Amino acid sequence: MHIFHYVERAAQTSPSKTFLKFEKERISFRQFHRETERLASLLRQHGVQPGDRVALLMENHPHFVISLFAIVRLQAIFIPINTFLKHEEVEHILDDATPRLLICGGRFSRIGAHASNKGIPVLYGGKESESRTPHILGTPTTAELPALDVQEASQDVAFLLYTSGTTGQPKGVMLTHANLSANLASIDRAFSPVVNSRRRFLLFLPLFHTFPLTANLLLPLYFGCTIRMFASLRPFSPIFRSLLTERMDVFIAVPAIYSVLARTKIPWYVRMLLGKKLYISGGSPLHEDTWTTLQAKLPGMVLEGYGLSECSPVVAFTPPGKPKVRSVGPALPDVEVKVVDEDLCELPRNVDGELIVRGPNVMKGYYNRPEETASTIINGWLRTGDIARIDEDGYIYIVDRLKDLIITKGMNIYPREIEEVLYQHGAVEHAAVIGIPDEHLDEIAVAYVVLNSEYPGKIDELILKKYLRQHMANYKVPKQIHFIDEIPLNAAGKVMKRFLKEEVLAALDYVKNHTGAESVNAADPQSTVQPLPETPAEDKKTDANRNEE
Incomplete structure (x- = not known):
């Protein structure tokens, strides 16, 4: 179905109903x-x-x-x-x-x-x-x-979406009207009657990104819902006020926003006024500690989904009333998923491997990139590049990005596992773990940490390493932990790990070139690369980077 059909349908069935509030x-x-x-x-x-x-x-x-x-x-x-x-x-x-x-x-x-x-x-x-x-x-x-x-x-191709480029130059993802309509129909089957025409959606995430474009715009149009639109996330107070005064009852955000809500004290009377709303998270994985806190703090349902631009974008979603901790739920109706090994052979349940997807929501291909399309879509199955496992009930658990996997002496280290433990420490507001090459260990784990405002100066690298060793194997503990003011995020709330890795490698190259050393042991806690220089302001992805006149 062509997506303009939903505009025509809503104009015929609910002509006087408000579609957009701005x-x-x-x-x-x-x-x-x-x-x-x-x-x-x-x-x-x-x-x-x-x-x-x-x-x-x-x-x-x-x-x-x-x-x-x-x-x-x-x-x-x-x-x-x-x-x-x-x-x-x-x-x-x-x-x-x-x-x-x-x-x-x-x-x-x-x-x-x-x-x-x-x-x-x-x-x-x-x-x-x-x-x-x-x-x-x-x-x-x-x-x-x-x-x-x-x-x-x-x-026909409807959208040409350029990926966020967390690992390189962005590519154009071609989505047809049939791709988008199939995804909306699958969401309808999974969520009906929880989502219907009586729902009122809050829209404050930037519409250039595929997640809000579908979840915050196409979906409410498909159901004939009203949307309260805000130009941006800041200031947040009018958005929160709209939840209370305008009875907006579908709140869609990325994990970074939910992380702030989880740490915010919400009075009991405000929670009572909020009522039972639908809180949907997507764009990147929601950390377990944040999910648990939100479930206890917010009335209503907190649901997490998984998707990618190449899949229009939703692949899986937590069924209403049937959540599992750390799971993004089963695949949507009409969408097939498998976990496979390096040879694309299907793995047993509860075994980690690469997640692949097949269904009517899978993209037509990358614009003007036939070779990359052929290597990404094989026999109709799209390689997501995500490490996952599927349990006996069909629930999907995203472990990490395949490209983010760190291998030390043949042992696999998943950055997200370390990040999850770091988030459970009260001092940690935000964390990101990357792998960098090392002459002795193949790769080492390096953690970047943003501390809560009341903790700077009270927590150091040794304290966090000791804490991590209490909760995981020693080989998983990052060799370096750097404390910074801000972790670069893209519009979907995903950490731009490429920038962090480039910063580390640039520092290593600088030391090597200016000391005459043939190599630098990045794992040495006394290395001259510590502390790393702060990311130049012009390289950070913030609101200040906009191309304003």
């Missing part, structure tokens, strides 16, 4: 349908044809949602661009995708001007765009649009 603005399903048709006519006037690629660089705003559905209404391909990226990173996406047109938020006019100079037509929209021209609120010369066959067009 600041003081209210947009009904009927108004939304009209606006997407108007903008689609304007885009057609600017030369957009079926199969063209149209990029969108904009913060959360009704214009983002209207632009998305106007693009797909024309059977063009929607490309959301991460607003946290730097100029050079955006340029890579534009060069790779070669869009027919760029729709740009006012705050990113510098990139808009650069794209225009490269011959890419630009339209402006969103906040701070009122004085920019041409604007998406322009009036088309004709309102006539070609008819759309929502069944026939279902195999």
Whole structure:
């Protein structure tokens, strides 16, 4: 099914119902349908044809949602661009995708001007765009649009999503309308009647990311729900207030946000006012300690899911009322999963291996990368690159990323296992463990830790190592522990471990080149690489890195 069908359906069945709330603005399903048709006519006037690629660089705003559905209404391909990226990173996406047109938020006019100079037509929209021209609120010369066959067009590519690039340059993931619709239908079967048209969704995660794009936008549209949209996570107080005063009852966030909620003192009367809401976590694994605390603290259900861009994105979800600690639940209906060894042979239950996925939600492939597509999708099965195990009830447990696995003297060390133990220490607010090469041990584990505000100066490396040795084998304890102010995260709340590893390796290279030593023993606690230099501010992925004018 073509996803524009859900816009048409909602406009017919609930025309007066509010679809989007943003600041003081209210947009009904009927108004939304009209606006997407108007903008689609304007885009057609600017030369957009079926199969063209149209990029969108904009913060959360009704214009983002209207632009998305106007693009797909024309059977063009929607490309959301991460607003946290730097100029050079955006340029890579534009060069790779070669869009027919760029729709740009006012705050990113510098990139808009650069794209225009490269011959890419630009339209402006969103906040701070009122004085920019041409604007998406322009009036088309004709309102006539070609008819759309929502069944026939279902195999067309709908989205070209560039992966977050935690391990290298981002690749374009091609998702068809059939992929997205199949994923929504599977979620419907798994969650009905817990999720229905009476639910009200809070949207504050950035829509350029595949998790909120599906869970916070496509899903409520599919069910005909109301969405309260916020431009960003900060400030958080209006978001929390909306839970109480506007009776928003579906809260979707990434683990980093839930970790903060787990540590926040919520008075009993606030918990009573919250009522039984649906709290959904995705984007990266939810730590066990956080999950346990939330279950006890928040009324309602805390559900965790698992997915990836290549799977539209949801693969598995905790069934309502049937959670298992540390599990992301069984696979969705119509989605198959296996755990396999290096030869892609299926492993027994409760044995760790690589998780592979097959189903109608699996992507068409990587854009202009046939070799990478062929190595990722084998006989219809998509290799996720995640280490997992499946229990006797079909519940999936994500162990770690295959690329993050650390091997020391032939022994496997899973960084997430160490991180889970670190999170149980009261002083640790955030932790990340990586592996770096070592001349004696193949690899060693290195931990980065952010301490809670009341603990700096009271906890040192020796204390944490002693604590870890009480809870795990000695060979798993990191050889180095570094205390830093911030761990770099991408928009999905995933740790950018590539940046941490590059920092360590750069420090090792510096020592080697400036001491004349042939090698440096990174495991030596007296090594001159400790403490490591702090990550330069311009390399950190924060709100300050946005491409503002």
